[in-house]
Amino acid sequence: FAVTGATTGFDSTSKSWPARQNINDLVNSTPSWDLYILALQRFQNTSASDPLSYFQVASIHGYPNRPWDGVDGASSGAGFCMHSSVLFPLWHRPYVALYEAIAAGYPPQLRELYQEAASTLRIPYWDWAITTGLPYVMTAATLSINTPDGQRNITNPLLQYTFPMDMLANDYFEPMSSAPNILQQSNTVRHYDPVTGQSNEAAASSTLQASSAVRLSRVYKLLSEVGNYTTFSLWQCNSTNIEGVHGDVHNGVGGVINGDTATGHMTIIPISAFDPAFWLHHANVDRLVALWQALHPDEYVQPTLNEGGTYYLPGGSIDTQDTPLAPFHWDNTTTMWTAATARDTNALGYTYPELLNTGASPSELKDIVTQKVMDLYAPSGTVFTNGTHHDRFRRNTNIAQAMSYVHADTALQLGVNNMDSQWYLRVSIDAVAAENGTAVYLFAGQPVPDTNMWPAASNLIGLHNPYFANSASEPSTLSQQIDIPCSHTIAAAVDRGILAKLAPENVVPFLKENVVVRAVGPKGSQLEVGSASGIQVSVLSRYIVSETSLSEFPVYGTLEEHGSIAAESCCNRDAVL
Numbered sequence: 001f002a003v004t005g006a007t008t009g010f011d012s013t014s015k016s017w018p019a020r021q022n023i024n025d026l027v028n029s030t031p032s033w034d035l036y037i038l039a040l041q042r043f044q045n046t047s048a049s050d051p052l053s054y055f056q057v058a059s060i061h062g063y064p065n066r067p068w069d070g071v072d073g074a075s076s077g078a079g080f081c082m083h084s085s086v087l088f089p090l091w092h093r094p095y096v097a098l099y100e101a102i103a104a105g106y107p108p109q110l111r112e113l114y115q116e117a118a119s120t121l122r123i124p125y126w127d128w129a130i131t132t133g134l135p136y137v138m139t140a141a142t143l144s145i146n147t148p149d150g151q152r153n154i155t156n157p158l159l160q161y162t163f164p165m166d167m168l169a170n171d172y173f174e175p176m177s178s179a180p181n182i183l184q185q186s187n188t189v190r191h192y193d194p195v196t197g198q199s200n201e202a203a204a205s206s207t208l209q210a211s212s213a214v215r216l217s218r219v220y221k222l223l224s225e226v227g228n229y230t231t232f233s234l235w236q237c238n239s240t241n242i243e244g245v246h247g248d249v250h251n252g253v254g255g256v257i258n259g260d261t262a263t264g265h266m267t268i269i270p271i272s273a274f275d276p277a278f279w280l281h282h283a284n285v286d287r288l289v290a291l292w293q294a295l296h297p298d299e300y301v302q303p304t305l306n307e308g309g310t311y312y313l314p315g316g317s318i319d320t321q322d323t324p325l326a327p328f329h330w331d332n333t334t335t336m337w338t339a340a341t342a343r344d345t346n347a348l349g350y351t352y353p354e355l356l357n358t359g360a361s362p363s364e365l366k367d368i369v370t371q372k373v374m375d376l377y378a379p380s381g382t383v384f385t386n387g388t389h390h391d392r393f394r395r396n397t398n399i400a401q402a403m404s405y406v407h408a409d410t411a412l413q414l415g416v417n418n419m420d421s422q423w424y425l426r427v428s429i430d431a432v433a434a435e436n437g438t439a440v441y442l443f444a445g446q447p448v449p450d451t452n453m454w455p456a457a458s459n460l461i462g463l464h465n466p467y468f469a470n471s472a473s474e475p476s477t478l479s480q481q482i483d484i485p486c487s488h489t490i491a492a493a494v495d496r497g498i499l500a501k502l503a504p505e506n507v508v509p510f511l512k513e514n515v516v517v518r519a520v521g522p523k524g525s526q527l528e529v530g531s532a533s534g535i536q537v538s539v540l541s542r543y544i545v546s547e548t549s550l551s552e553f554p555v556y557g558t559l560e561e562h563g564s565i566a567a568e569s570c571c572n573r574d575a576v577l
């Protein structure tokens with residue numbers, strides 16, 4: 001079976017393949033939206049014995065380890081998906097294109113009726129750096145859709161996927177021992193609540209919102225600063241890389257409680273692709289990859305060790321641009337897609353709005369994309385090039401309250417990614433604490449007592465979840481150092497009249513007095529923070545060194561250290577200053 005992506009809709013005048021649209025735009029575009037939803041419904045209802053069913057396509061990613069399209073695996077990894085590998089971005093490219101081509105299998109009468117819309121329709125992406133929670137259409141129980149029988153409310157295929165009963169009965173996910181309550185569900189869930197027995201979409205949204213300002217900074221950093229393909233693509237906990245940014249969204253949708261207990265499919269690599277959110281998420285990951293490629297047209301895959309391996313590839317192999325992206329066949333022979341053949345999205349029949357062919361040369365395209373990335377993720381905000389002074393500087397303030405809901409929309413409004421100083425809280429976790437799977441939370445002021453509420457807390461600055469590579473149960477054993485952007489906190493503090501200005505002599509004491517660090521172990525117990533427990537947090541900043549021109553990304557100097565957040569400020573502080 002040749003994975004071609006969608007093959008219709010090429011515009012021979014502009015020499016363009018159709019662009020995948022932002023889901024917020026596609027929703028308003030009839031009849032494309034109706035077509036997409038009906039096609040997806042049909043795809044999910046296809047019998048699980050069909051290799052092109054949603055069930056089988058979703059299971060390529062992880063469990064069960066079964067051959068697909070005649071390609072078998074002999075290794076022990078969970079599924080064919082490539083993680084912790086420089087091929088992470090490219091493996092998911094033909095994968096999502098395969099889904100796209102099948103999801104274009106509209107009911108035939110519709111295809112005839114809406115031929116034009118059908119031929120140019122591509123799957124939408126969910127831009128989670130800007131649309132901070134789950135888009136409404138991913139959470140509604142039903143959608144009102146124009147069907148061949150008129151306007152109908154249909155069960156929303158973007159909310160959840162219902163497993164075929166016989167597959168569940170067959171212990172389909174037998175190799176997995178973790179998260180048994182998730183594996184028993186007859187449909188995919190997000191932030192599953194054992195008390196109500198329901199998925200909790202609102203919790204997913206507020207969790208995603210609580211970390212959205214950090215995500216916005218990281219996405220911008222990834223596009224504007226990371227210039228080396230290996231750094232961009234290879235997961236490492238102490239760098240900003242596409243897989244890390246993407247992993248936090250998985251965890252935000254699925255939910256992670258108290259360190260390592262997953263509460264939804266999206267959090268668990270071997271079963272994440274069953275959640276319909278996976279595909280909207282990965283279309284956006286692929287878009288960010290494509291934008292990055294346009295910004296760095298000469299950078300690409302260099303041979304790199306793949307420690308973990310997959311079901312197909314043994315651990316310890318070297319990934320190159322010619323490594324087969326199994327099990328995706330390129331044509332009707334045994335040749336498979338590779339990073340080399342999947343380098344240009346047009347080879348798979350699609351592009352993105354920012355990259356539509358305008359006849360630009362690669363260097364012109366780079367300038368166009370630079371501008372679009374700045375417009376989208378670093379618009380000029382309301383304040384802060386010189387550190388404005390607030391007239392009404394509030395002293396007696398409950399910090400947790402005053403600093404609540406500083407999300408990506410606020411950060412965009414304030415122009416946080418445009419500030420000429422950027423601030424970070426560096427979380428250092430030693431090897432012992434890392435091996436235990438420690439999660440670290442940073443709050444402005446005191447957190448609420450219930451640790452389960454922390455990932456979604458209104459005064460959360462940012463958090464670090466332990467990373468669980470390919471298996472859902474083995475945390476990294478290496479010491480970790482993660483820089484969590486906190487410029488959003490500082491900008492909002494000035495905007496809200498809590499901090500006088502952006503100068504270090506104001507910012508550093510503000511952070512040392514008001515940032516509260518908490519750590520949670522794998523069993524949900526709170527851990528001490530401090531040198532004895534191997535968990536520490538320090539304050540860092542860097543300043544712009546280039547005159548920012550309107551058409552170039554800013555250049556920042558090296559990080560300066562400003563000392564640590566004292567451990568004793570973590571547990572016994574009064575919430576009211």
Ligand SMILES: N[C@@H](Cc1ccc(O)cc1)C(=O)O
Nearest residue numbers: 247250267268269272467468
């Ligand atoms: N396990 C990853 C998140 C993730 C989950 C599911 C995936 O398919 C991919 C990544 C982490 O902890 O960061």
